[in-house]
Amino acid sequence: MDASEVERQIREYIVAERLGGDGAELTADTPLLEWGVLDSLSVVELMTFVEQRFGITVPPEQISAPNLQSLTTLSALVLRLRG
Amino acid sequence: MSGLRIELGASDADDVLVWFPAVGDSVRSFGRTALLLASRVRGLRIVGIDPPGYGGGAPPSFAELYAWAPSEVARLNSFRHIVVSGNSSGGALAAAAAAGSRTTGVIFVCWPDWRFGSPPTLEELCPLDAAGLDSLLTRSWHAMSIDDSVRERWLRQLGSPEHRAHVASFDANGYAALLDGLEVPTAFVAGESDRLVPPAVVRASAEARNAAFLILPRVGHYPQLEDPPSLASALAELWLGLTRERRS
Numbered sequence: 001m002d003a004s005e006v007e008r009q010i011r012e013y014i015v016a017e018r019l020g021g022d023g024a025e026l027t028a029d030t031p032l033l034e035w036g037v038l039d040s041l042s043v044v045e046l047m048t049f050v051e052q053r054f055g056i057t058v059p060p061e062q063i064s065a066p067n068l069q070s071l072t073t074l075s076a077l078v079l080r081l082r083g
Numbered sequence: 084m085s086g087l088r089i090e091l092g093a094s095d096a097d098d099v100l101v102w103f104p105a106v107g108d109s110v111r112s113f114g115r116t117a118l119l120l121a122s123r124v125r126g127l128r129i130v131g132i133d134p135p136g137y138g139g140g141a142p143p144s145f146a147e148l149y150a151w152a153p154s155e156v157a158r159l160n161s162f163r164h165i166v167v168s169g170n171s172s173g174g175a176l177a178a179a180a181a182a183g184s185r186t187t188g189v190i191f192v193c194w195p196d197w198r199f200g201s202p203p204t205l206e207e208l209c210p211l212d213a214a215g216l217d218s219l220l221t222r223s224w225h226a227m228s229i230d231d232s233v234r235e236r237w238l239r240q241l242g243s244p245e246h247r248a249h250v251a252s253f254d255a256n257g258y259a260a261l262l263d264g265l266e267v268p269t270a271f272v273a274g275e276s277d278r279l280v281p282p283a284v285v286r287a288s289a290e291a292r293n294a295a296f297l298i299l300p301r302v303g304h305y306p307q308l309e310d311p312p313s314l315a316s317a318l319a320e321l322w323l324g325l326t327r328e329r330r331s
Contacts, residue, residue, distance in 0.1 A: 019115060020312035024122035025091055035089055035114025036308075040230055 001082075006054070007075040013049050014071075018042055028072045033065055043068060050074075056081040086133035086140070089114055092121040096128035098164040100322055101156055101180065104131070105171030106208065106250055107241045108305070109138030113170075116307045119315035124322065130159065134176065141245035144252035145175065149261070152176045153183025160185060164326045168192060168318065170307060171280065172253065178261045188325030189265065190318060192272045193280050193304050196262050196291065197255045200284030207279075209247045210238065223304035225276035270295040270321040272314070274302040295324050 007028060015023030018037055032038045038046065047058050058081060067077045087110050089102075100120070104110045110131035117129045132155055136142030143151075159165055164187040169177035174194030181189045210216045216238045220227055229237075240246060269292050273285035282298050289296035297317045299306050306314040 019119060022119050022122050022312070025118045030118070031114075034087065034111060035117070036111040037114050037118070040232055041228065 001054075003075050003079055006078045007071050009053060010046075010050065010074050010078070011071055013046065013053075014038075017045065026071075029070050032070055032074075033068055038068060046074075050078055054078050054082060086135065086138050087111060087131075088133070089117050089131035090129070091117055092124075092128040093126050094128070096126050097162060098126065098166070098322075098326060099128040099130055099159050099162040100318065101159065101165065101167045101177075102129070102131040103152065103167070103169035103173035103176040103180070104133065104137055105169070105173050105305075106137075106142075107237065107246060108170065108173075109133050111138060112305070113307045115311040116314045116318070119311055120318055123315060124319050127322070128162065136245070136249070139240075142249040144249065145172075145254065146252065146257070148176055149179035149183075149257075152180035156180040156184040156186065166190060166322050166325055169194065171304060175253070175258050175261070178258065178265060181267055182261050182264050186267055188268045188270065190270045190272065190321050190325070191285070191288075192306065192314070193274050193277055193285065195271070195280060195284045196259065196288035197284075198259055199287040199291070200281065202253070202255055203279055205247060205251050208250050209241045211242045213238065216241075219279070222278040225274070225301050225303040225309055268294065268325050270325060271297070272306070272317050272321070273298045274304055274306055274309070275300045276302060277304045279304045295321055297321065 015021060015026060047063060051058055067073055089110055102113050110133045113131045117131055121129050134148050156165060156167060166188045167177040167180045167186050168190035170192045171194050174191040177189050207219060210219050271285050271289040271294055273282035275282060275298055286296055299313045299317060302309045
């Protein structure tokens with residue numbers, strides 16, 4: 001699975017769960033935390049989703065602002081943890 | 084001088100909608116609504132602006148922000164239509180912006196003309212303990228969905244001397260004078276479950292100005308947090324109404 005596919009699946013999840021299914025303006029670089037697309041509760045739910053979807057465990061120390069900054073950084077995190 | 088800024092939508096747009104957040108809040112909470120609005124209204128630029136001290140720090144007095152808001156909006160003078168909006172006390176900043184710069188209209192979200200009701204007190208808006216925060220949240224949310232860390236942050240921020248001084252600087256008479264001076268069309272949005280700024284007070288404010296009025300179901304005082312899709316739809320509809328006459 002490449003970065004674009006990981007990004008597509010995470011994007012699909014965020015659009016459905018956080019944007020009511022309408023994500024035409026959500027880009028790879030949209031600041032997810034800074035713009036409140038993700039908050040503390042939704043981060044927990046998102047981490048559960050990525051662990052189940054991609055078969056990984058996200059260590060607590062990796063749930064950090066730099067890794068949650070955008071779709072690009074999130075998909076990079078998933079790919080790193082998949083090895 | 085301002086803090087966080089959200090800008091999205093068409094960079095070559097003719098029209099812009101400007102958003103100001105409430106006391107104790109940040110434009111950060113408007114991000115989801117802004118994304119939805121930008122995808123639903125093609126050709127609209129959306130700009131959310133944190134006033135100085137919002138989102139962290141010490142906000143100045145409302146009088147100072149009444150001078151700040153029009154200067155921020157004046158920077159957008161290249162747009163043909165400028166609609167300003169704000170949630171709660173951000174509505175007062177929107178009114179100040181409209182009174183002091185070229186705008187097409189104002190959309191007040193969960194903020195009325197206080198001559199039709201009683202504004203919340205300093206003690207209600209700036210709780211000093213958990214019980215006070217519970218009371219505020221119960222009155223302002225349809226169904227709370229915030230965790231303990233967010234509660235602690237709100238209590239710390241809203242109860243700080245800087246925020247209490249900022250809230251205490253709100254002058255209902257000065258705000259009423261701003262409203263009386265507005266020469267552009269206005270529109271109002273209320274949250275059905277808002278017990279901080281009751282929908283009946285918002286409705287009376289709209290009727291007195293012969294303004295458009297929308298009420299959002301299952302929403303309290305913070306529709307941008309509680310139901311971004313509904314608020315985006317409401318803003319799109321009201322923006323169209325406010326600018327339609329100018330377009331034809």
